[in-house]
Amino acid sequence: MRLSNNLVGILNFLTFVLSIPILAGGIWLAHKANTTVCEKFFEKPIIVLGVFLMVVSLLGFIGACFRVNWLLWLYLLVMFLLIVLLFCFTIFAFVVTNKGAGKALEGKGYKEYRLGDYSHWLQKRVNSTKNWKKIKSCLIDGKVCQSLTKENTTTLSQFYAKNLSPIQSGCCKPSDDCGFQYVSPTNWTNPSGTTTFNDSDCSLWSNDQSTLCFNCQSCKAGVLQNVKSDWKKVAIINIICLVFLVIVYSVGCCAFRNNREDNYRWKPYG
Known part of the structure:
Protein backbone atom coordinates (compact mmCIF):
# COMPACT_ATOMS: atom_id res chain seq x y z
CA MET A 1 0.00 0.00 0.00
CA ARG A 2 1.30 3.47 -0.88
CA LEU A 3 2.60 5.80 1.84
CA SER A 4 -0.12 8.42 1.21
CA ASN A 5 -2.84 5.79 1.68
CA ASN A 6 -1.27 4.70 4.95
CA LEU A 7 -1.07 8.27 6.20
CA VAL A 8 -4.70 9.02 5.33
CA GLY A 9 -5.77 5.78 7.00
CA ILE A 10 -3.81 6.49 10.21
CA LEU A 11 -4.98 10.12 10.47
CA ASN A 12 -8.62 9.18 9.98
CA PHE A 13 -8.40 6.30 12.43
CA LEU A 14 -7.12 8.74 15.05
CA THR A 15 -9.92 11.17 14.14
CA PHE A 16 -12.48 8.36 14.52
CA VAL A 17 -11.11 7.54 17.98
CA LEU A 18 -11.31 11.25 18.90
CA SER A 19 -14.94 11.48 17.75
CA ILE A 20 -16.08 8.79 20.22
CA PRO A 21 -15.57 10.79 23.47
CA ILE A 22 -16.91 13.95 21.76
CA LEU A 23 -20.12 12.16 20.75
CA ALA A 24 -20.36 10.45 24.14
CA GLY A 25 -20.03 13.84 25.88
CA GLY A 26 -22.85 15.32 23.80
CA ILE A 27 -25.13 12.35 24.50
CA TRP A 28 -24.30 12.54 28.21
CA LEU A 29 -25.27 16.23 28.29
CA ALA A 30 -28.54 15.46 26.44
CA HIS A 31 -29.53 12.84 29.03
CA LYS A 32 -28.20 14.61 32.13
CA ALA A 33 -31.04 14.98 34.63
CA ASN A 34 -30.17 18.47 35.91
CA THR A 35 -28.99 19.98 32.63
CA THR A 36 -28.93 23.78 32.75
CA VAL A 37 -30.06 26.09 29.94
CA CYS A 38 -26.42 26.86 29.24
CA GLU A 39 -25.49 23.19 28.93
CA LYS A 40 -28.48 22.55 26.64
CA PHE A 41 -27.09 25.22 24.33
CA PHE A 42 -23.95 23.11 23.78
CA GLU A 43 -25.35 19.58 23.61
CA LYS A 44 -26.57 19.64 19.97
CA PRO A 45 -23.39 21.21 18.48
CA ILE A 46 -21.27 18.66 20.35
CA ILE A 47 -23.36 15.73 19.06
CA VAL A 48 -23.31 17.10 15.50
CA LEU A 49 -19.51 17.59 15.68
CA GLY A 50 -19.02 14.05 17.00
CA VAL A 51 -21.19 12.46 14.28
CA PHE A 52 -19.55 14.59 11.57
CA LEU A 53 -16.01 13.61 12.62
CA MET A 54 -17.02 9.96 12.86
CA VAL A 55 -18.61 9.83 9.39
CA VAL A 56 -15.85 11.79 7.64
CA SER A 57 -13.08 9.74 9.28
CA LEU A 58 -14.79 6.51 8.20
CA LEU A 59 -15.02 7.81 4.63
CA GLY A 60 -11.31 8.60 4.59
CA PHE A 61 -10.23 5.41 6.36
CA ILE A 62 -12.25 2.99 4.21
CA GLY A 63 -11.54 4.91 1.01
CA ALA A 64 -7.77 4.97 1.55
CA CYS A 65 -7.15 1.58 3.16
CA PHE A 66 -9.63 -0.49 1.15
CA ARG A 67 -9.17 1.49 -2.07
CA VAL A 68 -12.83 2.42 -2.42
CA ASN A 69 -12.38 5.29 -4.84
CA TRP A 70 -15.83 6.86 -4.65
CA LEU A 71 -15.66 7.03 -0.83
CA LEU A 72 -12.26 8.70 -1.02
CA TRP A 73 -13.62 11.15 -3.61
CA LEU A 74 -16.52 11.98 -1.29
CA TYR A 75 -14.06 12.39 1.59
CA LEU A 76 -11.96 14.83 -0.44
CA LEU A 77 -15.07 16.81 -1.41
CA VAL A 78 -16.11 17.17 2.25
CA MET A 79 -12.55 18.13 3.19
CA PHE A 80 -12.46 20.78 0.46
CA LEU A 81 -15.77 22.28 1.61
CA LEU A 82 -14.54 22.21 5.22
CA ILE A 83 -11.36 24.09 4.25
CA VAL A 84 -13.39 26.74 2.39
CA LEU A 85 -15.86 27.15 5.28
CA LEU A 86 -13.09 27.35 7.88
CA PHE A 87 -11.24 29.92 5.80
CA CYS A 88 -14.40 32.06 5.41
CA PHE A 89 -15.21 31.80 9.12
CA THR A 90 -11.66 32.86 10.06
CA ILE A 91 -11.88 35.97 7.86
CA PHE A 92 -15.38 36.69 9.22
CA ALA A 93 -14.17 36.34 12.84
CA PHE A 94 -11.38 38.86 12.27
CA VAL A 95 -13.80 41.32 10.61
CA VAL A 96 -16.62 41.26 13.22
CA THR A 97 -14.22 41.41 16.18
CA ASN A 98 -12.16 44.27 14.77
CA LYS A 99 -14.22 46.92 16.59
CA GLY A 100 -14.74 47.39 20.31
CA ALA A 101 -12.54 47.95 23.35
CA GLY A 102 -12.94 48.79 26.99
CA LEU A 224 -19.09 40.81 23.51
CA GLN A 225 -15.64 41.76 24.82
CA ASN A 226 -15.25 38.16 25.99
CA VAL A 227 -16.54 36.91 22.64
CA LYS A 228 -14.08 39.17 20.84
CA SER A 229 -11.18 37.87 22.91
CA ASP A 230 -12.24 34.23 22.46
CA TRP A 231 -12.86 34.58 18.72
CA LYS A 232 -9.40 36.06 18.22
CA LYS A 233 -7.94 32.95 19.87
CA VAL A 234 -10.25 30.68 17.85
CA ALA A 235 -9.20 32.44 14.63
CA ILE A 236 -5.53 31.72 15.40
CA ILE A 237 -6.38 28.07 16.11
CA ASN A 238 -8.36 27.98 12.85
CA ILE A 239 -5.29 29.10 10.91
CA ILE A 240 -3.31 26.22 12.40
CA CYS A 241 -6.20 23.82 11.59
CA LEU A 242 -6.34 25.16 8.03
CA VAL A 243 -2.66 24.39 7.49
CA PHE A 244 -3.22 20.89 8.89
CA LEU A 245 -6.34 20.29 6.75
CA VAL A 246 -4.58 21.47 3.59
CA ILE A 247 -1.75 19.00 4.28
CA VAL A 248 -4.24 16.16 4.92
CA TYR A 249 -6.20 17.13 1.81
CA SER A 250 -3.00 17.06 -0.29
CA VAL A 251 -2.09 13.62 1.05
CA GLY A 252 -5.67 12.48 0.36
CA CYS A 253 -5.36 13.67 -3.24
CA CYS A 254 -2.21 11.56 -3.59
CA ALA A 255 -4.06 8.55 -2.16
CA PHE A 256 -6.93 9.15 -4.62
CA ARG A 257 -4.47 9.26 -7.50
CA ASN A 258 -2.85 6.05 -6.26
CA ASN A 259 -6.24 4.33 -6.20
CA ARG A 260 -6.97 5.39 -9.76
CA GLU A 261 -3.58 4.20 -10.98
CA ASP A 262 -3.98 0.84 -9.23
CA ASN A 263 -7.50 0.39 -10.57
CA TYR A 264 -6.27 1.16 -14.08
CA ARG A 265 -3.30 -1.24 -13.71
CA TRP A 266 -5.55 -4.11 -12.62
CA LYS A 267 -8.26 -3.38 -15.15
CA PRO A 268 -8.56 -6.41 -17.46
CA TYR A 269 -7.94 -5.84 -21.13
CA GLY A 270 -10.50 -6.98 -23.59
Missing part, protein backbone atom coordinates in the same frame (compact mmCIF):
# COMPACT_ATOMS: atom_id res chain seq x y z
CA LYS A 103 -12.69 52.34 28.30
CA ALA A 104 -9.90 52.75 30.83
CA LEU A 105 -10.91 54.62 33.98
CA GLU A 106 -8.45 56.75 35.91
CA GLY A 107 -7.49 55.26 39.25
CA LYS A 108 -9.36 52.01 38.62
CA GLY A 109 -8.04 48.53 37.84
CA TYR A 110 -10.93 47.66 35.55
CA LYS A 111 -12.42 49.01 32.33
CA GLU A 112 -16.00 49.81 31.37
CA TYR A 113 -17.62 48.66 28.15
CA ARG A 114 -20.22 50.22 25.83
CA LEU A 115 -22.37 48.13 23.51
CA GLY A 116 -22.27 50.71 20.71
CA ASP A 117 -18.50 50.27 20.34
CA TYR A 118 -18.87 46.77 18.86
CA SER A 119 -19.82 45.63 15.36
CA HIS A 120 -23.50 45.84 14.41
CA TRP A 121 -23.58 42.09 13.69
CA LEU A 122 -22.49 41.24 17.24
CA GLN A 123 -24.83 43.85 18.72
CA LYS A 124 -27.74 42.31 16.85
CA ARG A 125 -26.94 38.86 18.27
CA VAL A 126 -26.98 39.98 21.93
CA ASN A 127 -29.92 42.36 21.47
CA SER A 128 -32.07 39.42 20.39
CA THR A 129 -34.39 38.65 23.31
CA LYS A 130 -34.16 34.91 22.66
CA ASN A 131 -30.36 34.92 22.51
CA TRP A 132 -29.89 37.16 25.52
CA LYS A 133 -32.23 35.05 27.64
CA LYS A 134 -29.95 32.05 27.04
CA ILE A 135 -26.77 34.03 27.61
CA LYS A 136 -28.13 35.57 30.81
CA SER A 137 -29.08 32.11 32.08
CA CYS A 138 -25.52 30.97 31.44
CA LEU A 139 -24.11 33.94 33.35
CA ILE A 140 -26.42 33.34 36.32
CA ASP A 141 -25.77 29.57 36.30
CA GLY A 142 -22.04 30.26 36.05
CA LYS A 143 -22.22 32.52 39.15
CA VAL A 144 -19.90 35.06 37.53
CA CYS A 145 -20.57 37.65 40.26
CA GLN A 146 -20.42 35.42 43.33
CA SER A 147 -16.61 35.38 43.38
CA LEU A 148 -16.67 39.13 44.04
CA THR A 149 -18.78 38.72 47.18
CA LYS A 150 -16.46 36.03 48.57
CA GLU A 151 -13.38 38.25 48.45
CA ASN A 152 -12.46 40.52 51.32
CA THR A 153 -13.24 43.87 49.70
CA THR A 154 -14.51 46.15 52.45
CA THR A 155 -13.66 49.60 51.08
CA LEU A 156 -14.33 51.40 47.81
CA SER A 157 -10.60 51.93 47.19
CA GLN A 158 -10.03 48.18 47.47
CA PHE A 159 -12.81 47.59 44.95
CA TYR A 160 -11.40 50.19 42.55
CA ALA A 161 -8.04 48.37 42.65
CA LYS A 162 -9.60 45.09 41.54
CA ASN A 163 -8.87 43.73 38.06
CA LEU A 164 -12.41 42.82 37.01
CA SER A 165 -13.15 40.72 33.94
CA PRO A 166 -15.26 42.39 31.19
CA ILE A 167 -18.33 40.41 32.28
CA GLN A 168 -17.83 41.25 35.96
CA SER A 169 -17.37 44.93 35.11
CA GLY A 170 -20.45 45.05 32.90
CA CYS A 171 -22.83 42.72 34.76
CA CYS A 172 -21.90 42.76 38.45
CA LYS A 173 -21.75 46.47 39.22
CA PRO A 174 -23.46 49.68 38.05
CA SER A 175 -21.67 52.07 35.70
CA ASP A 176 -19.39 54.62 37.36
CA ASP A 177 -21.49 57.33 35.66
CA CYS A 178 -24.45 56.42 37.87
CA GLY A 179 -22.76 57.85 40.98
CA PHE A 180 -24.06 55.06 43.21
CA GLN A 181 -22.68 54.62 46.72
CA TYR A 182 -20.59 51.52 47.44
CA VAL A 183 -21.82 49.07 50.07
CA SER A 184 -20.24 45.84 48.78
CA PRO A 185 -19.00 44.64 45.37
CA THR A 186 -22.56 43.69 44.32
CA ASN A 187 -24.52 46.07 46.54
CA TRP A 188 -24.77 49.76 45.60
CA THR A 189 -27.26 52.42 46.72
CA ASN A 190 -28.55 55.50 44.95
CA PRO A 191 -27.88 58.42 47.37
CA SER A 192 -29.74 60.97 45.22
CA GLY A 193 -32.95 58.95 45.11
CA THR A 194 -33.57 60.03 41.51
CA THR A 195 -34.91 57.58 38.93
CA THR A 196 -33.88 59.61 35.87
CA PHE A 197 -30.37 59.00 34.56
CA ASN A 198 -28.36 59.90 31.48
CA ASP A 199 -27.29 56.26 31.29
CA SER A 200 -30.30 53.91 30.97
CA ASP A 201 -28.29 51.14 32.65
CA CYS A 202 -28.49 53.01 35.96
CA SER A 203 -32.25 52.50 36.20
CA LEU A 204 -31.82 48.78 35.39
CA TRP A 205 -29.45 48.11 38.29
CA SER A 206 -30.80 46.00 41.16
CA ASN A 207 -29.19 44.75 44.34
CA ASP A 208 -31.10 41.49 43.84
CA GLN A 209 -28.26 38.99 43.28
CA SER A 210 -30.20 37.27 40.49
CA THR A 211 -30.69 40.57 38.64
CA LEU A 212 -27.78 42.98 39.33
CA CYS A 213 -26.97 44.47 35.90
CA PHE A 214 -27.72 41.36 33.82
CA ASN A 215 -30.30 43.37 31.84
CA CYS A 216 -27.88 46.26 31.19
CA GLN A 217 -26.30 47.23 27.88
CA SER A 218 -22.94 47.21 29.68
CA CYS A 219 -23.45 43.52 30.51
CA LYS A 220 -24.04 42.75 26.84
CA ALA A 221 -20.92 44.75 25.99
CA GLY A 222 -18.91 42.77 28.56
CA VAL A 223 -20.09 39.52 26.96
Whole structure:
Protein backbone atom coordinates (compact mmCIF):
# COMPACT_ATOMS: atom_id res chain seq x y z
CA MET A 1 0.00 0.00 0.00
CA ARG A 2 1.30 3.47 -0.88
CA LEU A 3 2.60 5.80 1.84
CA SER A 4 -0.12 8.42 1.21
CA ASN A 5 -2.84 5.79 1.68
CA ASN A 6 -1.27 4.70 4.95
CA LEU A 7 -1.07 8.27 6.20
CA VAL A 8 -4.70 9.02 5.33
CA GLY A 9 -5.77 5.78 7.00
CA ILE A 10 -3.81 6.49 10.21
CA LEU A 11 -4.98 10.12 10.47
CA ASN A 12 -8.62 9.18 9.98
CA PHE A 13 -8.40 6.30 12.43
CA LEU A 14 -7.12 8.74 15.05
CA THR A 15 -9.92 11.17 14.14
CA PHE A 16 -12.48 8.36 14.52
CA VAL A 17 -11.11 7.54 17.98
CA LEU A 18 -11.31 11.25 18.90
CA SER A 19 -14.94 11.48 17.75
CA ILE A 20 -16.08 8.79 20.22
CA PRO A 21 -15.57 10.79 23.47
CA ILE A 22 -16.91 13.95 21.76
CA LEU A 23 -20.12 12.16 20.75
CA ALA A 24 -20.36 10.45 24.14
CA GLY A 25 -20.03 13.84 25.88
CA GLY A 26 -22.85 15.32 23.80
CA ILE A 27 -25.13 12.35 24.50
CA TRP A 28 -24.30 12.54 28.21
CA LEU A 29 -25.27 16.23 28.29
CA ALA A 30 -28.54 15.46 26.44
CA HIS A 31 -29.53 12.84 29.03
CA LYS A 32 -28.20 14.61 32.13
CA ALA A 33 -31.04 14.98 34.63
CA ASN A 34 -30.17 18.47 35.91
CA THR A 35 -28.99 19.98 32.63
CA THR A 36 -28.93 23.78 32.75
CA VAL A 37 -30.06 26.09 29.94
CA CYS A 38 -26.42 26.86 29.24
CA GLU A 39 -25.49 23.19 28.93
CA LYS A 40 -28.48 22.55 26.64
CA PHE A 41 -27.09 25.22 24.33
CA PHE A 42 -23.95 23.11 23.78
CA GLU A 43 -25.35 19.58 23.61
CA LYS A 44 -26.57 19.64 19.97
CA PRO A 45 -23.39 21.21 18.48
CA ILE A 46 -21.27 18.66 20.35
CA ILE A 47 -23.36 15.73 19.06
CA VAL A 48 -23.31 17.10 15.50
CA LEU A 49 -19.51 17.59 15.68
CA GLY A 50 -19.02 14.05 17.00
CA VAL A 51 -21.19 12.46 14.28
CA PHE A 52 -19.55 14.59 11.57
CA LEU A 53 -16.01 13.61 12.62
CA MET A 54 -17.02 9.96 12.86
CA VAL A 55 -18.61 9.83 9.39
CA VAL A 56 -15.85 11.79 7.64
CA SER A 57 -13.08 9.74 9.28
CA LEU A 58 -14.79 6.51 8.20
CA LEU A 59 -15.02 7.81 4.63
CA GLY A 60 -11.31 8.60 4.59
CA PHE A 61 -10.23 5.41 6.36
CA ILE A 62 -12.25 2.99 4.21
CA GLY A 63 -11.54 4.91 1.01
CA ALA A 64 -7.77 4.97 1.55
CA CYS A 65 -7.15 1.58 3.16
CA PHE A 66 -9.63 -0.49 1.15
CA ARG A 67 -9.17 1.49 -2.07
CA VAL A 68 -12.83 2.42 -2.42
CA ASN A 69 -12.38 5.29 -4.84
CA TRP A 70 -15.83 6.86 -4.65
CA LEU A 71 -15.66 7.03 -0.83
CA LEU A 72 -12.26 8.70 -1.02
CA TRP A 73 -13.62 11.15 -3.61
CA LEU A 74 -16.52 11.98 -1.29
CA TYR A 75 -14.06 12.39 1.59
CA LEU A 76 -11.96 14.83 -0.44
CA LEU A 77 -15.07 16.81 -1.41
CA VAL A 78 -16.11 17.17 2.25
CA MET A 79 -12.55 18.13 3.19
CA PHE A 80 -12.46 20.78 0.46
CA LEU A 81 -15.77 22.28 1.61
CA LEU A 82 -14.54 22.21 5.22
CA ILE A 83 -11.36 24.09 4.25
CA VAL A 84 -13.39 26.74 2.39
CA LEU A 85 -15.86 27.15 5.28
CA LEU A 86 -13.09 27.35 7.88
CA PHE A 87 -11.24 29.92 5.80
CA CYS A 88 -14.40 32.06 5.41
CA PHE A 89 -15.21 31.80 9.12
CA THR A 90 -11.66 32.86 10.06
CA ILE A 91 -11.88 35.97 7.86
CA PHE A 92 -15.38 36.69 9.22
CA ALA A 93 -14.17 36.34 12.84
CA PHE A 94 -11.38 38.86 12.27
CA VAL A 95 -13.80 41.32 10.61
CA VAL A 96 -16.62 41.26 13.22
CA THR A 97 -14.22 41.41 16.18
CA ASN A 98 -12.16 44.27 14.77
CA LYS A 99 -14.22 46.92 16.59
CA GLY A 100 -14.74 47.39 20.31
CA ALA A 101 -12.54 47.95 23.35
CA GLY A 102 -12.94 48.79 26.99
CA LYS A 103 -12.69 52.34 28.30
CA ALA A 104 -9.90 52.75 30.83
CA LEU A 105 -10.91 54.62 33.98
CA GLU A 106 -8.45 56.75 35.91
CA GLY A 107 -7.49 55.26 39.25
CA LYS A 108 -9.36 52.01 38.62
CA GLY A 109 -8.04 48.53 37.84
CA TYR A 110 -10.93 47.66 35.55
CA LYS A 111 -12.42 49.01 32.33
CA GLU A 112 -16.00 49.81 31.37
CA TYR A 113 -17.62 48.66 28.15
CA ARG A 114 -20.22 50.22 25.83
CA LEU A 115 -22.37 48.13 23.51
CA GLY A 116 -22.27 50.71 20.71
CA ASP A 117 -18.50 50.27 20.34
CA TYR A 118 -18.87 46.77 18.86
CA SER A 119 -19.82 45.63 15.36
CA HIS A 120 -23.50 45.84 14.41
CA TRP A 121 -23.58 42.09 13.69
CA LEU A 122 -22.49 41.24 17.24
CA GLN A 123 -24.83 43.85 18.72
CA LYS A 124 -27.74 42.31 16.85
CA ARG A 125 -26.94 38.86 18.27
CA VAL A 126 -26.98 39.98 21.93
CA ASN A 127 -29.92 42.36 21.47
CA SER A 128 -32.07 39.42 20.39
CA THR A 129 -34.39 38.65 23.31
CA LYS A 130 -34.16 34.91 22.66
CA ASN A 131 -30.36 34.92 22.51
CA TRP A 132 -29.89 37.16 25.52
CA LYS A 133 -32.23 35.05 27.64
CA LYS A 134 -29.95 32.05 27.04
CA ILE A 135 -26.77 34.03 27.61
CA LYS A 136 -28.13 35.57 30.81
CA SER A 137 -29.08 32.11 32.08
CA CYS A 138 -25.52 30.97 31.44
CA LEU A 139 -24.11 33.94 33.35
CA ILE A 140 -26.42 33.34 36.32
CA ASP A 141 -25.77 29.57 36.30
CA GLY A 142 -22.04 30.26 36.05
CA LYS A 143 -22.22 32.52 39.15
CA VAL A 144 -19.90 35.06 37.53
CA CYS A 145 -20.57 37.65 40.26
CA GLN A 146 -20.42 35.42 43.33
CA SER A 147 -16.61 35.38 43.38
CA LEU A 148 -16.67 39.13 44.04
CA THR A 149 -18.78 38.72 47.18
CA LYS A 150 -16.46 36.03 48.57
CA GLU A 151 -13.38 38.25 48.45
CA ASN A 152 -12.46 40.52 51.32
CA THR A 153 -13.24 43.87 49.70
CA THR A 154 -14.51 46.15 52.45
CA THR A 155 -13.66 49.60 51.08
CA LEU A 156 -14.33 51.40 47.81
CA SER A 157 -10.60 51.93 47.19
CA GLN A 158 -10.03 48.18 47.47
CA PHE A 159 -12.81 47.59 44.95
CA TYR A 160 -11.40 50.19 42.55
CA ALA A 161 -8.04 48.37 42.65
CA LYS A 162 -9.60 45.09 41.54
CA ASN A 163 -8.87 43.73 38.06
CA LEU A 164 -12.41 42.82 37.01
CA SER A 165 -13.15 40.72 33.94
CA PRO A 166 -15.26 42.39 31.19
CA ILE A 167 -18.33 40.41 32.28
CA GLN A 168 -17.83 41.25 35.96
CA SER A 169 -17.37 44.93 35.11
CA GLY A 170 -20.45 45.05 32.90
CA CYS A 171 -22.83 42.72 34.76
CA CYS A 172 -21.90 42.76 38.45
CA LYS A 173 -21.75 46.47 39.22
CA PRO A 174 -23.46 49.68 38.05
CA SER A 175 -21.67 52.07 35.70
CA ASP A 176 -19.39 54.62 37.36
CA ASP A 177 -21.49 57.33 35.66
CA CYS A 178 -24.45 56.42 37.87
CA GLY A 179 -22.76 57.85 40.98
CA PHE A 180 -24.06 55.06 43.21
CA GLN A 181 -22.68 54.62 46.72
CA TYR A 182 -20.59 51.52 47.44
CA VAL A 183 -21.82 49.07 50.07
CA SER A 184 -20.24 45.84 48.78
CA PRO A 185 -19.00 44.64 45.37
CA THR A 186 -22.56 43.69 44.32
CA ASN A 187 -24.52 46.07 46.54
CA TRP A 188 -24.77 49.76 45.60
CA THR A 189 -27.26 52.42 46.72
CA ASN A 190 -28.55 55.50 44.95
CA PRO A 191 -27.88 58.42 47.37
CA SER A 192 -29.74 60.97 45.22
CA GLY A 193 -32.95 58.95 45.11
CA THR A 194 -33.57 60.03 41.51
CA THR A 195 -34.91 57.58 38.93
CA THR A 196 -33.88 59.61 35.87
CA PHE A 197 -30.37 59.00 34.56
CA ASN A 198 -28.36 59.90 31.48
CA ASP A 199 -27.29 56.26 31.29
CA SER A 200 -30.30 53.91 30.97
CA ASP A 201 -28.29 51.14 32.65
CA CYS A 202 -28.49 53.01 35.96
CA SER A 203 -32.25 52.50 36.20
CA LEU A 204 -31.82 48.78 35.39
CA TRP A 205 -29.45 48.11 38.29
CA SER A 206 -30.80 46.00 41.16
CA ASN A 207 -29.19 44.75 44.34
CA ASP A 208 -31.10 41.49 43.84
CA GLN A 209 -28.26 38.99 43.28
CA SER A 210 -30.20 37.27 40.49
CA THR A 211 -30.69 40.57 38.64
CA LEU A 212 -27.78 42.98 39.33
CA CYS A 213 -26.97 44.47 35.90
CA PHE A 214 -27.72 41.36 33.82
CA ASN A 215 -30.30 43.37 31.84
CA CYS A 216 -27.88 46.26 31.19
CA GLN A 217 -26.30 47.23 27.88
CA SER A 218 -22.94 47.21 29.68
CA CYS A 219 -23.45 43.52 30.51
CA LYS A 220 -24.04 42.75 26.84
CA ALA A 221 -20.92 44.75 25.99
CA GLY A 222 -18.91 42.77 28.56
CA VAL A 223 -20.09 39.52 26.96
CA LEU A 224 -19.09 40.81 23.51
CA GLN A 225 -15.64 41.76 24.82
CA ASN A 226 -15.25 38.16 25.99
CA VAL A 227 -16.54 36.91 22.64
CA LYS A 228 -14.08 39.17 20.84
CA SER A 229 -11.18 37.87 22.91
CA ASP A 230 -12.24 34.23 22.46
CA TRP A 231 -12.86 34.58 18.72
CA LYS A 232 -9.40 36.06 18.22
CA LYS A 233 -7.94 32.95 19.87
CA VAL A 234 -10.25 30.68 17.85
CA ALA A 235 -9.20 32.44 14.63
CA ILE A 236 -5.53 31.72 15.40
CA ILE A 237 -6.38 28.07 16.11
CA ASN A 238 -8.36 27.98 12.85
CA ILE A 239 -5.29 29.10 10.91
CA ILE A 240 -3.31 26.22 12.40
CA CYS A 241 -6.20 23.82 11.59
CA LEU A 242 -6.34 25.16 8.03
CA VAL A 243 -2.66 24.39 7.49
CA PHE A 244 -3.22 20.89 8.89
CA LEU A 245 -6.34 20.29 6.75
CA VAL A 246 -4.58 21.47 3.59
CA ILE A 247 -1.75 19.00 4.28
CA VAL A 248 -4.24 16.16 4.92
CA TYR A 249 -6.20 17.13 1.81
CA SER A 250 -3.00 17.06 -0.29
CA VAL A 251 -2.09 13.62 1.05
CA GLY A 252 -5.67 12.48 0.36
CA CYS A 253 -5.36 13.67 -3.24
CA CYS A 254 -2.21 11.56 -3.59
CA ALA A 255 -4.06 8.55 -2.16
CA PHE A 256 -6.93 9.15 -4.62
CA ARG A 257 -4.47 9.26 -7.50
CA ASN A 258 -2.85 6.05 -6.26
CA ASN A 259 -6.24 4.33 -6.20
CA ARG A 260 -6.97 5.39 -9.76
CA GLU A 261 -3.58 4.20 -10.98
CA ASP A 262 -3.98 0.84 -9.23
CA ASN A 263 -7.50 0.39 -10.57
CA TYR A 264 -6.27 1.16 -14.08
CA ARG A 265 -3.30 -1.24 -13.71
CA TRP A 266 -5.55 -4.11 -12.62
CA LYS A 267 -8.26 -3.38 -15.15
CA PRO A 268 -8.56 -6.41 -17.46
CA TYR A 269 -7.94 -5.84 -21.13
CA GLY A 270 -10.50 -6.98 -23.59
